[in-house]
Every structure is written in C-alpha cells, then in structure tokens.
Amino acid sequence: MISNQIIQNTIEGIKLITRIDLCVLDLEGRVCATTFPVEGEYSEAVAAFVNSQADSQAVHDNQFFKISDEIQVEYVMIAKGNTDDVYMVGKLATFQVQSLIVAYKERFDKDNFFKNLLLDNLLLVDIYNRAKKLHIESEVRRVVMIIETPLGKDNATLETVRGMFSSKSNDFVTAIDEKSIILIKEVKPEESYDNISRLGKTICDTLLSEVGRDVRVAYGTSVSEIREVSKSYKEARMALDVGKIFFDEEKVIAYSKLGIGRLIYQLPMPLCKMFIKEIFDGKSPYDFDEEMLTTINKFFENSLNVSETSRQLYIHRNTLVYRLDKLEKSTGLDLRIFEDAITFKIALMVVKYMNYFEKNDI
CATH class of the missing domain: 1.10.10.2840 (PucR C-terminal helix-turn-helix domain)
Structure with missing residues (x-):
C-alpha cells in the first residue's frame, strides 16, 4: 500500500504551491503526514466525521475531507483554515492523495495477481475473472524474463527495471524471491526472439551503467494466453539454471537455445x-x-x-x-x-x- 512518506511529499508539494497547510490522519486520529505542528487530540473529531454522511465538513475552523479508495474511507484530510480557498485546496489535495491510493492499491493487487499466476496458485476461472477486474488483457502475446543479480534483488535494481517498463501498460515487473526480478513483457506480433534477446542485452547494459549491477537475463518462450504465463516463467527459470552450467559466459540465455543441455539438466x-x-x-x-x-x-x-x-x-x-x-x-x-x-x-x-x-x- 501507499507509504506515509509518499503522502508527506504530496502535501508538502501542494503547500509549496498554495501556501495552505494540510494534514492527513488515519481513522484513529493518528498523524500520517502533516505540513504544520499538530496540537491536540483528533480521534473523537475524526471518528464523528467518518461516521457521518458528509464527505467534507468544517471542524474547529478547519476543513475535514474523507479520503477513500473507491470502496471505503482510508484517511481524513485536514486543510487548515475555513475560507473558500482553503476548501478548494483541500478538495484538490484530497483528490490527489485519493488517486495515489487507488493507483498504489491497483499496483499492489496486480503484483499479487502476477505472483500467484507465476506460481500456479490460481484456478483457471479465477485467472480470467481477476484479470478482467484488474484491466489486464488476457489474449496478449507475452514472454517472462528473469533478471538475476549476483547480490540478489535490491530496491535500486528493481526501481530501475520498473522505470524502463512502467510506461508500457501491458508490461509488468514484480519479484517472487530475493534473488531475482521478474519482467512479464508484452511481445508484439512482429517481434521475434532476436528482438527479445536484444532487449535482454539492453537490460544488462542499463543496469550495469546506472546502478552498477552485473546481471544475467533468462527468458522463456512467448505465450498468447495469460494462463500460460506460468509456463514461460518455468522455462525462463530453467534457462537461468541451465545457463549457469553450460553457458556461464552468456549474459542473456533463451530457453529455446538450451539444446541438449536442457535434457541433461533433467x-x-x-x-x-x-x-x-x-x-x-x-x-x-x-x-x-x-x-x-x-x-x-x-x-x-x-x-x-x-x-x-x-x-x-x-x-x-x-x-x-x-x-x-x-x-x-x-x-x-x-x-x-x-x-x-x-x-x-x-x-x-x-x-x-x-x-x-x-x-x-x-
């Protein structure tokens, strides 16, 4: 879920523009983020406001706003003051934080979905139902790529990979263990395995130059149905393991290129x-x-x-x-x-x- 630091950075940015102080409280009245020193106890006021039907309310010369995740109230926003300008800024700040919460929750839900998909923890009917709910296309050609660093997974490497593919709506980056990062990559119909191999080399070069990580990349065969993503993942995992034995000098290993090494490994x-x-x-x-x-x-x-x-x-x-x-x-x-x-x-x-x-x- 969204961290308090992200909320703090958001309201600080809004205050810098509007010069209006803001504070975000959880449903028990505890401060999550604020731009001014908070004095006094807010738990009773927050509880009364959350239980009311109003989405916004003036309380003690401040404006209170409910922040929800489209299903239930998650936080309460306080805008310091009681003027029309304060109300407008409070509404804008509430909308901004609420949008962030929804985005982070969807990302968290997608992360769980893909992790369970890769590990074969979902029933076939659940795969398509959850994919539809999370706005994930079912019939898209995809390939799973595993990125392994010698020191294991770290935040800098993970965020760099996410930054490379975050703009692509059908690409997804996750991590199942501490040793590797998983990229579920959309592959266009005209793209070949040579294109995927070149992408793997680009990932290696980028991570080496930007975060100093010497990584290995392995990938499986492309699949056209979302239910087959786990198959590509297992192939990529085998390619990574077999590559360490028979192709130890290669930085990018394809499952389709393992040859007889794949048989010997089994x-x-x-x-x-x-x-x-x-x-x-x-x-x-x-x-x-x-x-x-x-x-x-x-x-x-x-x-x-x-x-x-x-x-x-x-x-x-x-x-x-x-x-x-x-x-x-x-x-x-x-x-x-x-x-x-x-x-x-x-x-x-x-x-x-x-x-x-x-x-x-x-």
Whole structure:
C-alpha cells in the first residue's frame, strides 16, 4: 500500500504551491503526514466525521475531507483554515492523495495477481475473472524474463527495471524471491526472439551503467494466453539454471537455445554417474591435460574438421591425428567418427553438470 512518506511529499508539494497547510490522519486520529505542528487530540473529531454522511465538513475552523479508495474511507484530510480557498485546496489535495491510493492499491493487487499466476496458485476461472477486474488483457502475446543479480534483488535494481517498463501498460515487473526480478513483457506480433534477446542485452547494459549491477537475463518462450504465463516463467527459470552450467559466459540465455543441455539438466544424478562410469571407466574427461582438452574443444568447434582444427591450433595435421589416436586409446572413442564424437560431447556436458551440482552442494 501507499507509504506515509509518499503522502508527506504530496502535501508538502501542494503547500509549496498554495501556501495552505494540510494534514492527513488515519481513522484513529493518528498523524500520517502533516505540513504544520499538530496540537491536540483528533480521534473523537475524526471518528464523528467518518461516521457521518458528509464527505467534507468544517471542524474547529478547519476543513475535514474523507479520503477513500473507491470502496471505503482510508484517511481524513485536514486543510487548515475555513475560507473558500482553503476548501478548494483541500478538495484538490484530497483528490490527489485519493488517486495515489487507488493507483498504489491497483499496483499492489496486480503484483499479487502476477505472483500467484507465476506460481500456479490460481484456478483457471479465477485467472480470467481477476484479470478482467484488474484491466489486464488476457489474449496478449507475452514472454517472462528473469533478471538475476549476483547480490540478489535490491530496491535500486528493481526501481530501475520498473522505470524502463512502467510506461508500457501491458508490461509488468514484480519479484517472487530475493534473488531475482521478474519482467512479464508484452511481445508484439512482429517481434521475434532476436528482438527479445536484444532487449535482454539492453537490460544488462542499463543496469550495469546506472546502478552498477552485473546481471544475467533468462527468458522463456512467448505465450498468447495469460494462463500460460506460468509456463514461460518455468522455462525462463530453467534457462537461468541451465545457463549457469553450460553457458556461464552468456549474459542473456533463451530457453529455446538450451539444446541438449536442457535434457541433461533433467537427468537424475545416479544415471549420470552410471553413464560416466560406462564411458570412461570411472575416470573423468577433465583428467586430460590442458593441451588435450584444448584440442578436443577446438575439434568440436570446427565440426570435426581435422585440417581447420590443425590450422587454428598452429600444429601439423599429423600432430592432431596423433593426439586423436592417443585419445582413442585412452577412452575407446574416435572423435573422427560422428557417433563417438557425440558420445564424448555429451559425456563432457554430463561431467560439467555433475561438477556444478557438487560444487554448489545441490
């Protein structure tokens, strides 16, 4: 809900323009914000005014006004004085604070709605009913983006992201935990995943330059129905997790680009250990020396092309063949044969997956 500080800033701004003092009290007569020293007890006067049918009333040479959230009275505004000008300023100030309360309440309600939507805490019928009540379009193409900072969520990062997308009526920014910020982004029909990826890079660059946060962004696939937003969120969450293992140098990770890493991530650890034992007889491919690992990675980068790999490594073709023969004797896998190369590549990824879980005690 709206904070007292926001109300205080609002009435101070109005006083600066009009030179008329204002005070906002809660329904028990306690001061929430004021531009003048409040003396005396207002609880009885406030209670009597709130229980009356009047929206405004002159009390002790001051003007009292009810501030509601369109449903019930939330505060009482006092304008100091009893002239027509004081009454007009009091009405304007009341309208301003009331508009802020309604806006903040709607934002709070939307925040709760999207949090429950992302976590699958809503029934299908409730999703569409609440979306209609909160003026959220149901049939809009959306994608969920997760923004994770190394130090966890902070107000500066959250407000910067909100500032980037607050002007877009169908975009929404929220946070489910302390580690990440969630952006539910409207995607226009003509926009592709390349556009979304570029947006992710823009978010990374903006947060680094404005608040000094080095973030990672992951996003799921786009969905056309609001009930499918949770699906995009789960995909983005998986993209973030898988990206840390197999794409650790990438700042923007797309679920659609995870490839075989997505499958490996879902393998149970006992199955991974059994696979590695069968392939390497209990050894690890990372037991090879740095020269061999560099050769293997470069060979894969060049699609198993011996000539191109030897050229890029600045070695003779026969030297590369010797290394591949040495690897075959050690593992029984000839990387020049496609099937063996695929087996070895998967094994490398499985070991990387296992090492990540072991390192992070997952």
